[in-house]
Amino acid sequence: MSTITIALPSKGRMKDDASAIFERAGLPIVAVGNERSYRGRVEGHGDIEIAFLSASEIARELGAGTVDFGVTGEDLIREGLADADRKVEIAARLGFGHADVVVAVPEIWLDVDTMADLGDVAADFRSRHGRRLQIATKYWRLTQQHFSGSHGIQLYRIVESLGATEGAPAAGQADIIVDITSTGSTLKANHLKILSDGVILKSEACLVRARKAEHDGDVRITEIVEAVRKVL
Ligand SMILES: Nc1ncnc2c1ncn2[C@@H]1O[C@H](COP(=O)(O)OP(=O)(O)OP(=O)(O)O)[C@@H](O)[C@H]1O
Numbered sequence: 001m002s003t004i005t006i007a008l009p010s011k012g013r014m015k016d017d018a019s020a021i022f023e024r025a026g027l028p029i030v031a032v033g034n035e036r037s038y039r040g041r042v043e044g045h046g047d048i049e050i051a052f053l054s055a056s057e058i059a060r061e062l063g064a065g066t067v068d069f070g071v072t073g074e075d076l077i078r079e080g081l082a083d084a085d086r087k088v089e090i091a092a093r094l095g096f097g098h099a100d101v102v103v104a105v106p107e108i109w110l111d112v113d114t115m116a117d118l119g120d121v122a123a124d125f126r127s128r129h130g131r132r133l134q135i136a137t138k139y140w141r142l143t144q145q146h147f148s149g150s151h152g153i154q155l156y157r158i159v160e161s162l163g164a165t166e167g168a169p170a171a172g173q174a175d176i177i178v179d180i181t182s183t184g185s186t187l188k189a190n191h192l193k194i195l196s197d198g199v200i201l202k203s204e205a206c207l208v209r210a211r212k213a214e215h216d217g218d219v220r221i222t223e224i225v226e227a228v229r230k231v232l
């Protein structure tokens with residue numbers, strides 16, 4: 001019988017909760033070799049292999065079909081994969097790792113409260129400031145989908161930001177941001193406000209399955225999903 005590979009976070013904020021869920025589901029994970037090993041197995045299930053990867057790598061491997069299941073954030077799935085719903089299935093939402101991907105603008109933009117207001121700002125930006133509205137983010141795909149796709153806003157430029165994105169407007173690197181927030185305190189500290197229709201995605205950690213033909217009729221696939229769902 002073929003081996004089923006489950007990718008779990010090797011570090012970061014989702015690591016412990018992800019392992020705990022499998023433990024509760026009766027699939028206790030043990031590291032192979034020493035503590036720092038990136039391979040694991042499931043006690044009593046010789047046909048399941050665990051790959052410990054970073055959260056964004058898990059999204060990529062699921063998209064490529066090199067793992068069967070993975071635990072990662074929905075934001076990383078939707079940002080990392082074009083056509084995510086065709087490549088993967090969200091088998092369960094796990095109830096931790098909650099974060100919203102949001103559009104936030106400086107609090108002092110008093111008359112900008114909605115995406116429509118922001119569209120007006122974007123349309124006037126070049127004539128007022130001699131350049132396009134700049135958006136700092138690491139979420140390129142989600143930003144383009146929300147601005148161009150859902151709101152018909154085309155006049156903007158994305159400025160790649162890999163860290164401290166909330167600081168970009170004050171630093172003069174961008175005008176607004178798209179980033180994740182959980183408590184909201186980082187946005188507040190940087191005098192940014194979320195637009196009323198600026199929540200692009202409500203993300204949380206998910207059990208995600210790669211859509212593979214070989215899964216059809218494999219009862220082990222259904223058993224893993226059911227075992228996890230039962231303990232949520
Ligand atoms: N306050 C938060 N800040 C950042 N990410 C959060 C927060 N709350 C939940 N998350 C979620 O955690 C996931 C990212 O986890 P983490 O930052 O631990 O990954 P990582 O180990 O840094 O991964 P990578 O190195 O692949 O980026 C995302 O899905 C994100 O939505």
Ligand SMILES: O=P(O)(O)OC[C@H]1O[C@H](OP(=O)(O)OP(=O)(O)O)[C@H](O)[C@@H]1O
Pocket residue numbers: 165166179180181182183184185186187
């Ligand atoms: O709404 P809040 O509760 O303030 O959380 C949001 C912040 O937390 C994360 O950064 P973090 O400092 O965790 O660093 P990371 O992105 O490198 O993990 C994220 O990038 C935001 O900046």
